[in-house]
Amino acid sequence: MPVAPPAIGHVEVTAVRTSSDRAAFMELPYRLHRHLPLWVPPLRGELRALLDPRRNPFFGHAEVRLFLARRRGEVVGRIAAHTNPRFEEHHGCSTGFFGFFDTIDDVTVARALADAAATWLGGHSRPTMLGPVSFTTNDECGLLVDGFDQRPAVMMPYTPAYYPRLLERTGFTTAKDLLAWEFPTTLHEDPGLTRAAARLARGRALTVRRVDLRRFAEEAELIRTLYNDALGDNWGVCPFERNEFGILARRLKPFLCPDLVVIGQVDGRPAGFGLALPDIARALAAARGGLFTCGLPLGLARFLFARRRLDRARLVAMGVSEEHRGRGLELLMYLALSKAAHDRGMTTTEASWVLEDNHHVNAATTRVGGRVTKRYRLYSRPVPTR
Structure with a gap:
């Protein structure tokens, strides 16, 4: 397991503005998680396309700001803050989102990242931030909170066990749990x-x-x-x-x-x-x-x-x-x-994800021999608005 550096020194969070910043943003999880035996590294080409405004149509209607956290010049965390007007129009709400959350095991870094995202979203009149969602619920979303002993299925995340603790210590509370069911073929x-x-x-x-x-x-x-x-x-x-x-x-x-x-x-x-x-x-x-x-x-x-x-x-x-x-x-x-x-x-199929309170689907899956093997969590936090 990677060892976090001592929690000393000022944490500086800045917006991603240069090509080198963007490269550092993209490479951080490969450096942080390479020691996790069950982590599945995304293909760099796909990740590059997802973050490219010219190739991802999400940027055509959404606003996105990427942030990096540094301590003594070393990148120690990242986060994205974004709006999604189409989601808000569809659901009749005003919600900001955060995603691409990765950090060393340090609550000071996590808090600095969360505060930077909240400040940006507050400036865009979003009273709540929900995530991690990278960039929509059709992409990877949620933090793993149960099932760390299993490899994630394709297009599902695998996040370190300390991430939920960090978010909860920075003011986030549970918004919704997402279940991964497994049943025989x-x-x-x-x-x-x-x-x-x-x-x-x-x-x-x-x-x-x-x-x-x-x-x-x-x-x-x-x-x-x-x-x-x-x-x-x-x-x-x-x-x-x-x-x-x-x-x-x-x-x-x-x-x-x-x-x-x-x-x-x-x-x-x-x-x-x-x-x-x-x-x-x-x-x-x-x-x-x-x-x-x-x-x-x-x-x-x-x-x-x-x-x-x-x-x-x-x-x-x-x-x-x-x-x-x-x-x-x-x-x-x-x-x-x-x-x-x-x-x-x-021999098996994983159905993921299913909302924890989708009682009809969860009951039906139980009846056909399914069992919950992983649990992911979405978190929310109030955002002070201007």
């Missing part, structure tokens, strides 16, 4: 579930089809529409714009398996969707943050080798339009995804 073999699915579907013309990757753009737009319709009213959800989802879809396309992405239909018309991915977190960890070193595909070779041994899937999202919920379509999609994952040699 044998649901389709359960006689009770298959009988229940047949009974619910009888006479209702419920069907499930897999996506057609030959019509990738059309299918991606359909899933975006179903996502916004089915999940848009959930707490914290930020509806996808067309260009935002298009970028995400193209980013995921190399890893998509058509039988792990399904469309639920009622009378032949789309009414729901389920999106699962092979859990490539182990392969990403093998890449060590990059696919190429000095022009050589060393990380890519390690990634491809580790990818051959994947035995887990991650259910990223599932939803059914409100008018068709509770009719059995959800169960049919669960069973279809279970069989697809099982046929690919995957």
Whole structure:
């Protein structure tokens, strides 16, 4: 484990303004967390694109300020403060956000970072700050508070155990917990579930089809529409714009398996969707943050080798339009995804994340043999406004 430097010396927090500042902002977690055996380094190219205003459409409607904390010239922490007018318009609120929170184990550094973000958000008339959200709830969000003995699933964070303590000591309180559920890929073999699915579907013309990757753009737009319709009213959800989802879809396309992405239909018309991915977190960890070193595909070779041994899937999202919920379509999609994952040699699926107070989904997942394996937490703090 990395050893924090002594908590002495003035902490200076400054905004990221230069290319060297931006490079330091991006590199800090690789330096801080390289000793954590279960941390999955993000690919530097993807992180660079996420933070690039020219490549990430989030910057087209949001305001973002990145901060670095230094002690005696050494970078010891980072944080981002940002607004999201589309989120506020959708949910009818005025909320500021913080994200990309990384720091040494030092409450003085954490407090200085949080205060800098709060001051900036207060200047933008946001009375509350919520996070970590980097940049939206469609990206990585939350701090890990339970499940430190397990590798995170793809596109889920792994944060040090001391982070919650630091935030709580700087005035943050729990806003919401997010659950990661794990269940076996044998649901389709359960006689009770298959009988229940047949009974619910009888006479209702419920069907499930897999996506057609030959019509990738059309299918991606359909899933975006179903996502916004089915999940848009959930707490914290930020509806996808067309260009935002298009970028995400193209980013995921190399890893998509058509039988792990399904469309639920009622009378032949789309009414729901389920999106699962092979859990490539182990392969990403093998890449060590990059696919190429000095022009050589060393990380890519390690990634491809580790990818051959994947035995887990991650259910990223599932939803059914409100008018068709509770009719059995959800169960049919669960069973279809279970069989697809099982046929690919995957033994478990992680469904993440699910709101702690989404009692319907949590109860249904419990009934099919699921168990909570990880818990993530979002924090909030009042912001003094001018």
